[in-house]
Amino acid sequence: MPTQQFNLAILGSGGVTKAFLPQLEWLIAQPGSRKLNLSFISSSKKACYDFENGLCAETALEDLAASQQAFLSLLEVLNLLETSPHKAILIDNTGAQDVADQYPEVLKRDISIVTPSKKAFAGSYRLWQDIFAAEAASNAKVYIESSVGAGLPMIALLKNLLQSGDEIIKIEGALSGTLSSIYSSFAPVDGKGISWSAAVQKAKDLGFTEPNPRDDLNGLDVARKLIVFARLAGLSVESAYSIPIQSLVPKELEAVQSGEDFLQQLPEFDSHMEKARNEAEALGKVPRYVGSVDMVSGTVKVGPELFDKTHPVAGLKGSDNLVSFYTKRYPSPLILQGAGAGGDVTAMGLIGGIIKVTSELST
Amino acid sequence: MPTQQFNLAILGSGGVTKAFLPQLEWLIAQPGSRKLNLSFISSSKKACYDFENGLCAETALEDLAASQQAFLSLLEVLNLLETSPHKAILIDNTGAQDVADQYPEVLKRDISIVTPSKKAFAGSYRLWQDIFAAEAASNAKVYIESSVGAGLPMIALLKNLLQSGDEIIKIEGALSGTLSSIYSSFAPVDGKGISWSAAVQKAKDLGFTEPNPRDDLNGLDVARKLIVFARLAGLSVESAYSIPIQSLVPKELEAVQSGEDFLQQLPEFDSHMEKARNEAEALGKVPRYVGSVDMVSGTVKVGPELFDKTHPVAGLKGSDNLVSFYTKRYPSPLILQGAGAGGDVTAMGLIGGIIKVTSELST
Numbered sequence: 001m002p003t004q005q006f007n008l009a010i011l012g013s014g015g016v017t018k019a020f021l022p023q024l025e026w027l028i029a030q031p032g033s034r035k036l037n038l039s040f041i042s043s044s045k046k047a048c049y050d051f052e053n054g055l056c057a058e059t060a061l062e063d064l065a066a067s068q069q070a071f072l073s074l075l076e077v078l079n080l081l082e083t084s085p086h087k088a089i090l091i092d093n094t095g096a097q098d099v100a101d102q103y104p105e106v107l108k109r110d111i112s113i114v115t116p117s118k119k120a121f122a123g124s125y126r127l128w129q130d131i132f133a134a135e136a137a138s139n140a141k142v143y144i145e146s147s148v149g150a151g152l153p154m155i156a157l158l159k160n161l162l163q164s165g166d167e168i169i170k171i172e173g174a175l176s177g178t179l180s181s182i183y184s185s186f187a188p189v190d191g192k193g194i195s196w197s198a199a200v201q202k203a204k205d206l207g208f209t210e211p212n213p214r215d216d217l218n219g220l221d222v223a224r225k226l227i228v229f230a231r232l233a234g235l236s237v238e239s240a241y242s243i244p245i246q247s248l249v250p251k252e253l254e255a256v257q258s259g260e261d262f263l264q265q266l267p268e269f270d271s272h273m274e275k276a277r278n279e280a281e282a283l284g285k286v287p288r289y290v291g292s293v294d295m296v297s298g299t300v301k302v303g304p305e306l307f308d309k310t311h312p313v314a315g316l317k318g319s320d321n322l323v324s325f326y327t328k329r330y331p332s333p334l335i336l337q338g339a340g341a342g343g344d345v346t347a348m349g350l351i352g353g354i355i356k357v358t359s360e361l362s363t
Numbered sequence: 364m365p366t367q368q369f370n371l372a373i374l375g376s377g378g379v380t381k382a383f384l385p386q387l388e389w390l391i392a393q394p395g396s397r398k399l400n401l402s403f404i405s406s407s408k409k410a411c412y413d414f415e416n417g418l419c420a421e422t423a424l425e426d427l428a429a430s431q432q433a434f435l436s437l438l439e440v441l442n443l444l445e446t447s448p449h450k451a452i453l454i455d456n457t458g459a460q461d462v463a464d465q466y467p468e469v470l471k472r473d474i475s476i477v478t479p480s481k482k483a484f485a486g487s488y489r490l491w492q493d494i495f496a497a498e499a500a501s502n503a504k505v506y507i508e509s510s511v512g513a514g515l516p517m518i519a520l521l522k523n524l525l526q527s528g529d530e531i532i533k534i535e536g537a538l539s540g541t542l543s544s545i546y547s548s549f550a551p552v553d554g555k556g557i558s559w560s561a562a563v564q565k566a567k568d569l570g571f572t573e574p575n576p577r578d579d580l581n582g583l584d585v586a587r588k589l590i591v592f593a594r595l596a597g598l599s600v601e602s603a604y605s606i607p608i609q610s611l612v613p614k615e616l617e618a619v620q621s622g623e624d625f626l627q628q629l630p631e632f633d634s635h636m637e638k639a640r641n642e643a644e645a646l647g648k649v650p651r652y653v654g655s656v657d658m659v660s661g662t663v664k665v666g667p668e669l670f671d672k673t674h675p676v677a678g679l680k681g682s683d684n685l686v687s688f689y690t691k692r693y694p695s696p697l698i699l700q701g702a703g704a705g706g707d708v709t710a711m712g713l714i715g716g717i718i719k720v721t722s723e724l725s726t
Contacts, residue, residue: 026528152697153523160516164714165389189673310552310678312700320695330708332683334515334701337675344692351527359723 003033004362005086007051009040009077012093013061016116019343023351025057034358040077047072051084074102078109089114089357091350101127107134107142114353116146116346122224125238128231141357146349148175148225149340154323157336158232167328168233171293175225177319177341178208178216179289184317187277187286189309196273197266208319212259217248223302226291230300233293237300246303280306286314312337366396367725368449370414372403372440375456376424379479382706386714388420397721403440410435414447437465441472452477452720454713464490470497470505477716479509479709485587488601491594504720509712511538511588512703517686520699521595530691531596534656538588540682540704541571541579542652547680550640550649552672559636560629571682575622580611586665589654593663596656600663609666643669649677675700
């Protein structure tokens, strides 16, 4: 079998790329039938590339910082990748919608995509359809593993179930590390919890929240992850706005733009959350924020629900994620849990994607 | 790409094969680039085959029962498979040691193996080495996914971690559905447990135990599963007899051959187990039977340990299995749990193995 070379192009120079490069360096050094060539990297301002000799993964970010080459548009990057006779993989770490919108075009050019971004898959259903139609007609692959559960192979697990002919009945997930962390301080399974606003503040101090915690509490991130699951399982969900989401953001604070202002006003609404906690406690339960896909009724919903204290979702610690697949063949749900956020594990999802793409496209 | 045909030969006509055939029928009917041909099936007494037109998966067991063809030795089966120009996959559902011992020979003939049996992988280290050396030198693959955790993709998860360059620190598992079931009756996380002997009897009545429950309580089955993990992770474990196993079989009952006699005498030893349960209870914990692979010290051990009541292992219900992978990159362990026994889920592991073998060998 001849050695197959793949050119890799990385878009984005933030935290995920920083964690990804050392892992990529490791992967490049592994013996095997494929040769990986890091050919291109760009930030929002600059680009740096070498299709002949490749860039050094270890120093790629420094080389990019020192580069004189201005930013290139995605189409310019694709044109560049096409000047090489080798297959190419685009690693999109930008999280940018305008890049995601062009995935069908990327695939049409037989360039594969590996990305941790949900932008392309939880957006409009039309874009989802266009992407997978373009993939099916191409000699390229798209891997979205780390878009849900970071490095936890939740999507691979779901795909394996479907591929083996099992039938999905329900998918239930605690898919926000931020909300897991807040709820485990607010309503722990053992001991007394702190107030809701203090729990949110604590998660912010630990670096688990968005700059404005409102963007975690509105449930949209969880909804987007559920949509990826639902669509993979076969439901045609239009968008995150077409499913019922129980937001944890008080109506009065919906318009508050600054994270500081939001956190300052949040304690006024603590009594409402405390009441819900007490009601759960009276039943011997704890509230947790989860989403579910019900394949029987074809519905997706997101919001707080009550769990027994010994339920795996109740016991989630730190910023862990958990997904349960209820299927026809498994007498009890298949549960996967673990660290659902963080650069290193997100990068692992990307490495896994590259391994799969290269093994499927090596002939 | 031309359609690649694979001949499938099934050894064994017991419960796993019964659950496997309908799933295989489904898989054969799926569109795709590979053609699967069920060519051979045998019990311990008879064989039935058709390499030209293939057998019908739906009626294979009836056809076997009606067959006039006497049992064939494994070498005769291999010779038959070699008369066909197509690639072949042996599905070994016998659980027989003499079949397992010949896996290196099977692979040398470029015949792939998919099996739920641990016999070949948890036996002597020499056999393990011979099997994987033969695989590496062949154009065949060996898939052992369902040998641990039945249809739970525990081995795939471990392989993915290793393949992505993560480092395993520790593997911990509750890998016996039988022992999970016994312990969850004996020392539930909520409510009062029943006596040890009653819990064992209950598991037997539910069909969860071996004919003689002694063969579950001696911990050997758990040890064998841990050995498969340890070897995959890189430890050279000699055999199940080279690691410390804390057996739950009272010394006085070790030689009792009949399951009935064993169960009749077991209540005499209840007070010993009750003492252990009370000691755990005083610490707010529950005992569970687990095994672990410590990659740092290079040790494997199996026995009862104490867990907080909110620990995922403590909460295991029914005959569920659970494995935790502690790695360098994941800040919290990666946990997979679900139904670890049963024909349907074991068969799913086999279907997954066939999909992987055919996709890796299709060119």
